[in-house]
Amino acid sequence: MNRNLFLKEIRRNAVSLMIWMIVITILIVLTMSIYRTFMENQSKIVGMLSIIPKGALQFKGISNFNDLLSVLGFYAANNVIYMMVLGSIFSIVLSSNILLKEEYDKTAEYLLTRPLTRSDIFLSKLAVLYLNVFILNLVTSVAGFICMELVKKGPFSIRAFLILTLYTLLLNLLFGAIGLFLSTLVKRAKPITTFSIGLVLIFYFIFTLSKITEGAAKIGYLSPFRFANVDAINPAYTIDLWHLAYFIGISLLLTGLSYRFYKRKDIYT
Amino acid sequence: MSTPIIDITDLSKFYGKARGIEHINLEIGEGEIFGFIGPNGAGKSTTIRILMNMIFPTGGSARIMGMDVIRDTKKIKMQVGYIPSDANAYSSMGVHEFMNYCIHFYQVRNGEQRISELSELFELDLNRQIADLSLGNRKKVSIVQSLLHNPKLLIMDEPTTGLDPLMQSVFFELLRSENRKGMTIFFSSHILAEVQMLCKRVAIIKGGKIIQLENIDNLRKKQLKKVYIEFGDKVNKENFSISGIESVITGPGNTLSFMYSGNISDLVSYLSGKMIINLMIEEPSLDEIFLHYYKN
Numbered sequence: 109m110n111r112n113l114f115l116k117e118i119r120r121n122a123v124s125l126m127i128w129m130i131v132i133t134i135l136i137v138l139t140m141s142i143y144r145t146f147m148e149n150q151s152k153i154v155g156m157l158s159i160i161p162k163g164a165l166q167f168k169g170i171s172n173f174n175d176l177l178s179v180l181g182f183y184a185a186n187n188v189i190y191m192m193v194l195g196s197i198f199s200i201v202l203s204s205n206i207l208l209k210e211e212y213d214k215t216a217e218y219l220l221t222r223p224l225t226r227s228d229i230f231l232s233k234l235a236v237l238y239l240n241v242f243i244l245n246l247v248t249s250v251a252g253f254i255c256m257e258l259v260k261k262g263p264f265s266i267r268a269f270l271i272l273t274l275y276t277l278l279l280n281l282l283f284g285a286i287g288l289f290l291s292t293l294v295k296r297a298k299p300i301t302t303f304s305i306g307l308v309l310i311f312y313f314i315f316t317l318s319k320i321t322e323g324a325a326k327i328g329y330l331s332p333f334r335f336a337n338v339d340a341i342n343p344a345y346t347i348d349l350w351h352l353a354y355f356i357g358i359s360l361l362l363t364g365l366s367y368r369f370y371k372r373k374d375i376y377t
Numbered sequence: 378m379s380t381p382i383i384d385i386t387d388l389s390k391f392y393g394k395a396r397g398i399e400h401i402n403l404e405i406g407e408g409e410i411f412g413f414i415g416p417n418g419a420g421k422s423t424t425i426r427i428l429m430n431m432i433f434p435t436g437g438s439a440r441i442m443g444m445d446v447i448r449d450t451k452k453i454k455m456q457v458g459y460i461p462s463d464a465n466a467y468s469s470m471g472v473h474e475f476m477n478y479c480i481h482f483y484q485v486r487n488g489e490q491r492i493s494e495l496s497e498l499f500e501l502d503l504n505r506q507i508a509d510l511s512l513g514n515r516k517k518v519s520i521v522q523s524l525l526h527n528p529k530l531l532i533m534d535e536p537t538t539g540l541d542p543l544m545q546s547v548f549f550e551l552l553r554s555e556n557r558k559g560m561t562i563f564f565s566s567h568i569l570a571e572v573q574m575l576c577k578r579v580a581i582i583k584g585g586k587i588i589q590l591e592n593i594d595n596l597r598k599k600q601l602k603k604v605y606i607e608f609g610d611k612v613n614k615e616n617f618s619i620s621g622i623e624s625v626i627t628g629p630g631n632t633l634s635f636m637y638s639g640n641i642s643d644l645v646s647y648l649s650g651k652m653i654i655n656l657m658i659e660e661p662s663l664d665e666i667f668l669h670y671y672k673n
Contacts, residue, residue, distance in 0.1 A: 110482075112478065112481040112482055116478055120467075120469065213465065213467075213468070214463050214465035215466065215467050216431070217429075217431070217459070217461035217463065217465075218461070218466060218467075218479070218522070220429060220430065220431045221429050221431075221454060221457070221459040221461075222454060222479070223451050223452070223454040223482055223483065224451060224454070224482070225450060225451050228451070372433060374431070374432035374433060375431050375432065376426075376431070376432070377431075377461070377465070
């Protein structure tokens with residue numbers, strides 16, 4: 109890893125990270141700010157929710173309406189889209205551009221002619237990706253935690269909150285690995301941002317479809333979202349080791365392949 | 378020649394079935410200013426990209442300072458400066474920020490002083506954003522960054538594009554000065570006049586192959602001459618045939634011009650029976666020599 113390159117990349121992505129952190133944090137704060145109103149009108153809202161198909165609630169991790177009455181259940185159900193989907197979009201956009209941008213911006217000729225190996229470049233950029241995803245998750249999770257502390261009516265399981273946070277981080281990192289992998293496959297340099305965002309949304313759509321359509325339950329396994337359990341209010345909520353192995357295994361595999369491809373990639377500008 | 382600073386052996390690069398370069402062999406000695414000329418698509422940039430480890434060869438090998446360009450790329454690049462053909466630096470950076478970023482990859486003493494010296498020489502404003510610079514100024518950024526760490530070898534790919542004549546002259550003077558201090562220069566260009574001004578030896582590349590490797594002076598001295606003849610009566614170029622003439626052009630009046638690579642006394646003997654008003658034999662320009670090799 110090269111410190112100079114690492115610091116430059118951190119600076120280069122700082123504004124983008126800041127914007128994403130602010131947007132997701134605002135969404136979390138706004139969502140959690142309605143929790144008290146929700147509690148005050150719970151009978152009416154639960155009545156309204158009862159007309160929504162059960163599957164439609166399930167995909168948000170709500171197995172029971174009463175889940176929403178718990179602050180953690182409310183947080184898990186309402187913020188999953190921000191932290192998991194938006195976090196994954198941030199992660200894949202960053203990862204799919206972090207190497208490729210040097211090619212389509214035609215700056216690769218400056219980067220590759222420095223005293224750096226391909227490994228130095230790859231590892232420096234990977235570290236930037238991990239650090240960015242980690243900071244985004246840390247800040248938004250802390251914001252979520254503070255919001256829950258401020259609006260809670262009773263205690264909630266910090267352990268369950270941490271597991272939920274871990275799943276979000278692992279999902280974001282997996283999409284980071286997918287973006288990195290895709291970028292190393294691109295032969296002629298051009299941005300793949302739209303494709304990457306589309307991929308996250310397609311996976312989320314597949315996951316949603318599998319939750320609301322009984323006949324499509326199995327296709328849910330095609331989507332990484334299926335392996336991030338958000339049913340935090342379930343008393344048996346814990347880390348599924350198979351799911352953990354899935355996230356870590358696929359992430360490592362894709363990152364390893366990306367490293368291998370990048371080391372031998374012909375880079376044109 | 379001393380130990381080659383660049384040693385290319387049987388180097389090839391194919392893009393699928395398309396040819397990039399084919400079986401290139403080249404040795405460049407320490408302290409040389411070497412010209413690498415050929416038109417667009419001839420394989421100049423492909424060769425340079427392999428030397429700089431941006432792309433990988435499909436055959437052969439290349440060594441810089443005795444080190445393999447793939448395995449030892451990091452060590453090599455500590456001592457190599459590179460000026461790319463496209464002057465696209467990081468547009469989000471300021472000029473000074475970019476220079477600082479570049480210099481931090483090397484162990485350079487008095488880095489700030491070096492940045493100031495070179496920037497002043499090229500009248501480069503360090504306080505501007507790269508995105509706001511003209512092509513010429515971006516090229517200056519590109520030149521300055523390549524020299525910050527006092528490289529032992531400077532590789533340049535079309536380095537003068539966008540530079541005004543005054544800056545070209547400053548740049549060439551600097552190159553001569555750095556060369557006198559020991560810097561080897563590999564100068565790739567399709568502008569023959571500038572190669573002629575600077576280089577001592579030159580390789581001409583055509584269709585991915587080196588077709589001529591020669592001292593600039595020898596290249597000019599090689600019996601190739603440019604001949605103009607004005608005849609006293611009408612002349613038909615089809616009837617004008619002698620071994621060694623090429624590119625015969627009929628000019629206004631009764632004039633002919635052609636390139637001649639044979640013995641001058643043979644030409645004079647051949648012309649002796651003809652009515653000649655004017656005869657000029659001169660050194661061809663490098664462009665004309667280049668075109669001659671290309672046609673052949």
